[in-house]
Amino acid sequence: MFETLSDRLSGIFDKLTRRGALSEADVGEAMREVRRALLEADVALDVVKSFTDKVRARAVGAEVVKSVTPGQMVVKIVHDQLVEMLGSEAKPIDLHAVAPVPILMVGLQGSGKTTTTSKIARRLKERDRKKVLMASLDTRRPAAMEQLKILGEQNGVDTLPIVAGQSAVQIANRAINAAKLGGYDVVILDTAGRVTVDEGLMDEVVEVKRQTNPHEILLVADALTGQDAVNTARAFDGRVGITGIVLTRVDGDGRGGAALSMRAVTGKPIKLMGVGEKSDALEDFHPSRIADRILGMGDIVALVEKAAANIDAEKAAKMAKKMQKGEFDLDDLADQLRQMQKLGGMNGIMGLMPGMGKMKSQIAAAGFDDRLIKRQIAIVQSMTKVERAKPAVLDAKRKRRVAAGSGTDVSDINKLLKLHRQMADMMKKMGKQKGGLMGALGGMMGGGAGGLPDMSQVDPATLDRVAREAGLGGPGGLKGLPPGGLGGMPGGMPGGLPRGGLGGALGRLPGLGLPGMGKGPKKK
Ligand SMILES: Nc1nc2c(ncn2[C@@H]2O[C@H](COP(=O)(O)OP(=O)(O)OP(=O)(O)O)[C@@H](O)[C@H]2O)c(=O)[nH]1
Numbered sequence: 001m002f003e004t005l006s007d008r009l010s011g012i013f014d015k016l017t018r019r020g021a022l023s024e025a026d027v028g029e030a031m032r033e034v035r036r037a038l039l040e041a042d043v044a045l046d047v048v049k050s051f052t053d054k055v056r057a058r059a060v061g062a063e064v065v066k067s068v069t070p071g072q073m074v075v076k077i078v079h080d081q082l083v084e085m086l087g088s089e090a091k092p093i094d095l096h097a098v099a100p101v102p103i104l105m106v107g108l109q110g111s112g113k114t115t116t117t118s119k120i121a122r123r124l125k126e127r128d129r130k131k132v133l134m135a136s137l138d139t140r141r142p143a144a145m146e147q148l149k150i151l152g153e154q155n156g157v158d159t160l161p162i163v164a165g166q167s168a169v170q171i172a173n174r175a176i177n178a179a180k181l182g183g184y185d186v187v188i189l190d191t192a193g194r195v196t197v198d199e200g201l202m203d204e205v206v207e208v209k210r211q212t213n214p215h216e217i218l219l220v221a222d223a224l225t226g227q228d229a230v231n232t233a234r235a236f237d238g239r240v241g242i243t244g245i246v247l248t249r250v251d252g253d254g255r256g257g258a259a260l261s262m263r264a265v266t267g268k269p270i271k272l273m274g275v276g277e278k279s280d281a282l283e284d285f286h287p288s289r290i291a292d293r294i295l296g297m298g299d300i301v302a303l304v305e306k307a308a309a310n311i312d313a314e315k316a317a318k319m320a321k322k323m324q325k326g327e328f329d330l331d332d333l334a335d336q337l338r339q340m341q342k343l344g345g346m347n348g349i350m351g352l353m354p355g356m357g358k359m360k361s362q363i364a365a366a367g368f369d370d371r372l373i374k375r376q377i378a379i380v381q382s383m384t385k386v387e388r389a390k391p392a393v394l395d396a397k398r399k400r401r402v403a404a405g406s407g408t409d410v411s412d413i414n415k416l417l418k419l420h421r422q423m424a425d426m427m428k429k430m431g432k433q434k435g436g437l438m439g440a441l442g443g444m445m446g447g448g449a450g451g452l453p454d455m456s457q458v459d460p461a462t463l464d465r466v467a468r469e470a471g472l473g474g475p476g477g478l479k480g481l482p483p484g485g486l487g488g489m490p491g492g493m494p495g496g497l498p499r500g501g502l503g504g505a506l507g508r509l510p511g512l513g514l515p516g517m518g519k520g521p522k523k524k
Contacts, residue, residue, distance in 0.1 A: 017071035042257025086287035100179035107220035109193030112248035118151035135160035135175035248274035
């Protein structure tokens with residue numbers, strides 16, 4: 001699978017990773033070779049151009065992390081760009097609809113439609129424990145109906161009984177009714193293929209679609225036909241509208257042109273790929289795994305990821321030291337806000353902590369949303385370097401300028417400054433408190449959480465991870481966490497630890513006076 005392309009690319013990157021330093025010209029030369037390799041692999045021209053342009057732009061501006069070479073960095077950038085081009089995330093078949101969920105299979109003759117229909121049926125039955133009915137709508141080639149019936153028997157999947165003389169639309173309606181009556185979860189309709197895309201074929205498929213309202217319309221396309229497969233997908237999508245693609249004969253595809261261009265050209269995800277004639281030769285299409293296969297440099301990608309993670313840890317340790325000394329300036333505050341954004345905002349952080357689900361709605365109701373975080377970052381960014389380091393220098397005039405620059409009010413600036421002061425104070429105070437974050441959390445949890453889950457049950461490793469990812473933890477886990485720890489996060493507990501346990505603490509979030517947050521519930 002993709003061997004030819006893989007060989008070419010690994011040749012190019014082997015050369016690159018062996019060099020100590022890289023000039024812009026070196027990267028340019030490598031990109032020219034990558035471009036040639038992709039074109040030879042039959043990747044669409046536009047896709048190749050946009051790919052190499054993006055890689056070049058990212059490579060030239062990239063910061064090379066410690067302990068990797070610039071060449072390794074480029075490999076990682078190419079990998080990430082490949083993943084993006086392939087669609088970023090796996091998109092499995094969607095069955096979230098009222099049963100029986102209709103799936104319509106479309107494609108050219110010989111693309112592997114019938115084989116794929118039975119492969120999907122078998123997988124839904126065996127892996128997802130679904131009751132599946134298959135029906136062939138191929139009225140022109142009776143052998144096609146027989147073929148599906150035999151495949152069904154081989155795999156223990158039911159097929160709709162064959163009734164001679166019915167039209168495709170009649171068979172489709174009969175299949176939906178039979179599936180309803182028979183209590184099936186899924187009904188897969190295998191339409192007739194044609195040698196080329198023609199109007200008759202499209203009209204029939206459009207009518208079947210209108211009558212059966214399929215939840216998924218999957219185009220089956222032969223990877224070996226390269227750009228023709230991509231053009232077929234585009235034609236079907238334009239006329240019928242497809243929800244995804246199944247690429248077949250990927251097992252014999254050394255070049256990978258169809259796989260690589262499909263998503264970028266059609267905008268539709270490849271959901272599955274056929275990797276052999278056998279009825280279980282079907283795989284999910286995982287963009288990152290495919291990129292690994294194509295590049296064949298998984299070890300380098302992992303190395304760069306690890307090095308980058310270490311950089312984050314170093315940064316966190318530095319931050320911890322600063323906090324201990326009570327040196328917590330507005331840049332640090334903005335840094336923490338950005339870390340929060342990286343983790344998916346407040347909701348993301350809550351999602352990482354077991355048992356915190358219930359609190360999400362409380363927080364949302366309090367107006368603590370991600371727009372607020374963005375606004376706070378904007379305020380800090382509108383200040384000068386000196387102001388960020390020493391907020392006390394901000395006078396009324398400058399505050400007005402900062403407010404104008406960040407699209408906020410002077411009162412928002414004041415609230416942010418107050419938050420920063422409270423946080424810095426608390427960090428200093430907590431630096432003296434024994435036990436750091438653990439002690440702090442212990443205090444919070446001790447108060448009883450009014451129906452909330454017992455937070456002392458939270459896995460310390462999880463807390464550790466959350467804190468570290470938020471840029472709040474030093475190496476060595478919770479023990480090494482900076483004073484202030486989680487409490488030091490914006491939206492933490494300035495002004496001392498609240499009574500009433502964690503529930504009480506979070507309930508008080510709106511009372512923090514964060515810009516734009518409104519009043520929130522009154523203190524009891
Ligand atoms: N190697 C390989 N062969 C496949 C794959 N998928 C299908 N085939 C083979 O391709 C041939 C054609 O497959 P069919 O399923 O009959 O094709 P179809 O699109 O239904 O054809 P029509 O019914 O004529 O429209 C069969 O011999 C299959 O075994 C695959 O992923 N890999």
